[in-house]
Amino acid sequence: MMFPGKASHKINNGMPVGLYISVPFCRTKCSYCNFASDVFTKPAYEKYVQRLIDDVSGSRQLALELGCEFDDAADSIYLGGGTPSILDSTQLLRIFVALRQQFAVARDAEITVECAPGTITPALIATLLQCGVNRVSLGVQSFVDREAQSVGRLHKRETVLEEIRQLREAGLVNINIDLIAGLPHQTTGSWAYLVSETIATGVPHASVYMLEVDEDSRLGRELMAGGARYHAHFVPDEDRIADFYQLACEMLDAAGIGQYEISNFARSGAQSRHNLKYWTRQPYIGFGVDAHSMVFSERQGKHGRQALRFATPDSLDAYMTRVPPTVTEVSARAAIEESFFLGLRLNRGVDLERLRGEFGAEMIANWEPAIRECEDEQLLVRQGGNLRLTGRGRLLSNEVFARFLTEATEITTVGTGHGNPR
Numbered sequence: 539m540m541f542p543g544k545a546s547h548k549i550n551n552g553m554p555v556g557l558y559i560s561v562p563f564c565r566t567k568c569s570y571c572n573f574a575s576d577v578f579t580k581p582a583y584e585k586y587v588q589r590l591i592d593d594v595s596g597s598r599q600l601a602l603e604l605g606c607e608f609d610d611a612a613d614s615i616y617l618g619g620g621t622p623s624i625l626d627s628t629q630l631l632r633i634f635v636a637l638r639q640q641f642a643v644a645r646d647a648e649i650t651v652e653c654a655p656g657t658i659t660p661a662l663i664a665t666l667l668q669c670g671v672n673r674v675s676l677g678v679q680s681f682v683d684r685e686a687q688s689v690g691r692l693h694k695r696e697t698v699l700e701e702i703r704q705l706r707e708a709g710l711v712n713i714n715i716d717l718i719a720g721l722p723h724q725t726t727g728s729w730a731y732l733v734s735e736t737i738a739t740g741v742p743h744a745s746v747y748m749l750e751v752d753e754d755s756r757l758g759r760e761l762m763a764g765g766a767r768y769h770a771h772f773v774p775d776e777d778r779i780a781d782f783y784q785l786a787c788e789m790l791d792a793a794g795i796g797q798y799e800i801s802n803f804a805r806s807g808a809q810s811r812h813n814l815k816y817w818t819r820q821p822y823i824g825f826g827v828d829a830h831s832m833v834f835s836e837r838q839g840k841h842g843r844q845a846l847r848f849a850t851p852d853s854l855d856a857y858m859t860r861v862p863p864t865v866t867e868v869s870a871r872a873a874i875e876e877s878f879f880l881g882l883r884l885n886r887g888v889d890l891e892r893l894r895g896e897f898g899a900e901m902i903a904n905w906e907p908a909i910r911e912c913e914d915e916q917l918l919v920r921q922g923g924n925l926r927l928t929g930r931g932r933l934l935s936n937e938v939f940a941r942f943l944t945e946a947t948e949i950t951t952v953g954t955g956h957g958n959p960r
């Protein structure tokens with residue numbers, strides 16, 4: 539333990555929180571990126587880090603103002619963004635000091651930092667170890683240089699392999715590799731090759747995302763307009779992308795890296811503790827731009843504690859000028875909907891008995907027609923009391939989730955390789 543620990547004041551029924559820190563800076567902007575991140579000069583980093591630290595230090599006060607009940611015991615920390623590895627050693631260390639001053643971080647906490655390949659130096663590795671980091675998530679996206687470069691990634695395959703070797707040598711063996719199915723120039727052959735390269739590295743965790751096409755990214759807008767910029771005309775069609783995803787599921791599973799969530803695969807015991815909090819509705823607190831939190835209020839609702847979600851602004855300017863977070867009270871109905879569409883992301887599915895116990899059998903019966911409809915269409919299956927997506931349901935998951943929404947609840951996901959729901 540590199541920092542003085544802090545005694546835990548247990549106020550949340552023993553549920554430790556996950557802590558998320560958003561770092562919205564990148565060396566270049568990837569063409570497919572739809573995150574609140576961009577390229578800024580170094581002076582902006584310092585102002586931002588100070589603002590982050592102020593927020594972390596003020597978290598207890600914010601909790602009081604919101605009437606929230608969260609344990610200051612934390613058992614996961616995740617630095618995502620953006621590219622947290624772009625910060626200098628002092629900045630990273632100060633963030634961790636601030637977190638450990640406010641939260642009692644468990645000795646065995648999972649502490650992840652997202653790193654862009656090409657930014658990992660011996661000095662960075664030393665800093666990560668000093669901060670207590672024990673998991674690194676690498677935004678590789680592709681081991682085929684042409685594919686990675688076509689979307690603005692700066693690394694080459696050789697760089698990634700060398701950096702994984704260095705991380706391992708330093709004892710950082712818990713490594714995740716992010717991959718994106720659907721990059722320009724991708725073919726079945728190149729996809730099979732990059733999945734096999736991922737397996738060959740021996741990493742215990744991989745995330746596979748399908749390219750998101752929306753108006754929030756340059757590539758997405760170009761694809762929607764039918765243009766050719768950003769290599770858009772070399773993007774495989776939807777059916778092929780779905781085939782790539784299926785192939786990855788099969789190859790990773792055969793290699794002992796089993797799927798446990800729609801986009802996530804791990805060797806036994808290497809599932810991401812932090813991300814599991816999002817899908818199982820455990821409390822988490824996010825700091826920084828576009829950071830989302832879910833905590834429980836002190837108020838007791840009819841079905842247990844009232845959950846609150848709050849989100850910071852998604853623009854750096856708004857965040858820096860201290861525009862307050864938006865706060866949403868989660869009604870019992872919305873909580874059930876969340877339990878379905880978040881829990882169904884997991885391969886183990888949703889425990890219906892537990893849901894009945896929490897919210898009452900009568901309430902849960904309201905979702906029986908949607909469940910039956912999905913079962914009839916072989917999108918969902920009941921197994922041992924759990925409701926799970928079928929293989930077909932996984933490919934059509936957003937369509938399945940939409941059937942569980944009976945009011946204006948937003949579908950919360952964990953975005954492309956960045957560890958906070960959006």
Ligand code: SF4
Nearest residue numbers: 564567568571575620
């Ligand atoms: S995809 Fe990740 S690394 Fe690329 S610009 Fe977006 S946040 Fe930065």
